[in-house]
Amino acid sequence: MEHLSEILKILDGALKANASMASNYAGLLADKLDSAGDAKHARMIRERLARAPSALLGAQDASRGISFGALPVDGESRLDTVDLSNPTVDSSSLLLPSAVDERIAEFLANIRYYDKLSKAGAALPNRLMAYGPPGTGKTKLARHIAAKLDIPLLTVRCDTLISSLLGQTSRNLRRVFEYAQQMPSVLFLDEFDALAGARGNERDVGELQRVVIALLQNIDALPESTILIAATNHDQLLDPAIWRRFSFRIPMPVPDTTLRMSLWHQFLGSFAPSSLDFPGLVDASDGVTGALIEQVCIDAKRVAVLEGENLVDEAQLFRRLGLALSLLQGVVLSTTQNEIHWLKAWAPKRFSLRALAKLYNMSNRSVTNILKEKKFSGQEKGQQSLITR
Numbered sequence: 047m048e049h050l051s052e053i054l055k056i057l058d059g060a061l062k063a064n065a066s067m068a069s070n071y072a073g074l075l076a077d078k079l080d081s082a083g084d085a086k087h088a089r090m091i092r093e094r095l096a097r098a099p100s101a102l103l104g105a106q107d108a109s110r111g112i113s114f115g116a117l118p119v120d121g122e123s124r125l126d127t128v129d130l131s132n133p134t135v136d137s138s139s140l141l142l143p144s145a146v147d148e149r150i151a152e153f154l155a156n157i158r159y160y161d162k163l164s165k166a167g168a169a170l171p172n173r174l175m176a177y178g179p180p181g182t183g184k185t186k187l188a189r190h191i192a193a194k195l196d197i198p199l200l201t202v203r204c205d206t207l208i209s210s211l212l213g214q215t216s217r218n219l220r221r222v223f224e225y226a227q228q229m230p231s232v233l234f235l236d237e238f239d240a241l242a243g244a245r246g247n248e249r250d251v252g253e254l255q256r257v258v259i260a261l262l263q264n265i266d267a268l269p270e271s272t273i274l275i276a277a278t279n280h281d282q283l284l285d286p287a288i289w290r291r292f293s294f295r296i297p298m299p300v301p302d303t304t305l306r307m308s309l310w311h312q313f314l315g316s317f318a319p320s321s322l323d324f325p326g327l328v329d330a331s332d333g334v335t336g337a338l339i340e341q342v343c344i345d346a347k348r349v350a351v352l353e354g355e356n357l358v359d360e361a362q363l364f365r366r367l368g369l370a371l372s373l374l375q376g377v378v379l380s381t382t383q384n385e386i387h388w389l390k391a392w393a394p395k396r397f398s399l400r401a402l403a404k405l406y407n408m409s410n411r412s413v414t415n416i417l418k419e420k421k422f423s424g425q426e427k428g429q430q431s432l433i434t435r
């Protein structure tokens with residue numbers, strides 16, 4: 047039967063006396079009928095919806111006709127536990143290895159053709175777990191998926207669900223899951239390990255174990271067609287029982303050479319001079335994430351704009367990258383002298399005396415003096431010698 051998942055959701059809404067859930071899914075059904083060429087039936091549904099008492103439906107999102115009840119709040123702090131947004135496909139695309147891209151395309155196809163696949167017994171639950179180091183694009187992936195599907199994104203920072211009150215965390219969870227079922231949406235559990243890593247962690251006793259159990263129950267009670275995405279930096283902390291419930295597991299890797307090349311190009315855009323040493327940037331940024339490359343590009347572009355230029359300066363760009371790498375290693379470069387030492391040790395050929403003098407607006411002699419001044423140079427003792435953590 048066509049459109050069974052929408053009909054079941056409308057039925058659920060009616061049985062739970064949840065008018066906004068029923069009407070949201072009826073609206074979605076009308077859209078689907080419209081795009082399948084069945085305008086007559088779509089109109090009949092919309093006419094019915096227009097007759098529904100508006101008080102029952104809560105606030106209306108004018109652009110989409112989707113109604114949202116009040117956002118769930120933490121029972122203790124009364125702060126919202128869900129952030130509702132409508133992401134659009136933005137100009138900077140998500141750049142991922144082709145195998146990962148393919149898995150994401152499969153996930154999107156599983157959602158789009160869920161009914162058809164389900165009829166053939168070939169559908170997987172619409173659940174995706176993105177895991178990888180910080181700054182590799184996990185949050186961006188959730189936004190990207192919601193934008194592609196053109197439905198709202200409900201972001202839950204899992205750490206905000208954790209309450210000090212006994213039983214409150216489980217109640218918070220239940221409210222969030224119930225809220226997400228009211229409308230076609232992507233439920234995105236960010237920082238997922240805050241919840242799902244609890245079982246087996248000696249520090250956390252009964253209450254957190256109950257949270258994991260509550261999480262499992264909520265996931266199991268969710269219709270398989272509901273779209274659920276979770277993101278974590280700590281996949282090794284996740285309970286295997288939770289892990290099993292996500293049919294799509296997407297590793298978000300630190301970008302390789304090819305991806306770094308694309309990231310530098312994407313984030314510099316028209317600010318890249320034609321002679322820019324892209325291979326040099328790619329080499330020097332081995333092991334860093336897309337987030338760091340983006341940050342370095344923004345910094346370099348800001349300097350350019352403030353100086354009235356429309357191209358970034360190559361030396362400035364490498365300097366920014368070098369400084370970002372120093373921070374990553376926990377090195378605090380609090381003075382120009384330290385910066386100069388660091389850069390010279392990091393990339394001696396690129397940061398020649400002349401280049402450093404130009405970059406810092408000093409004479410060659412001053413740079414020479416600075417490099418001599420310190421008892422330890424970065425090269426002699428290794429860069430760790432500059433650590434002032």
Ligand SMILES: Nc1ncnc2c1ncn2[C@@H]1O[C@H](COP(=O)(O)OP(=O)(O)OP(=O)(O)O)[C@@H](O)[C@H]1O
Pocket residue numbers: 138139140141142179180181182183184185186187277278279298335336337338340
């Ligand atoms: N592969 C990538 N493609 C495009 N942009 C990327 C990529 N990786 C990171 N970025 C950029 O880095 C920024 C941070 O990414 P995001 O917040 O999605 O990372 P995250 O994996 O969720 O990090 P965290 O674990 O710290 O929450 C984004 O603004 C995005 O533009």
Ligand SMILES: [Mg+2]
Pocket residue numbers: 184185186236277
């Ligand atoms: Mg994130």
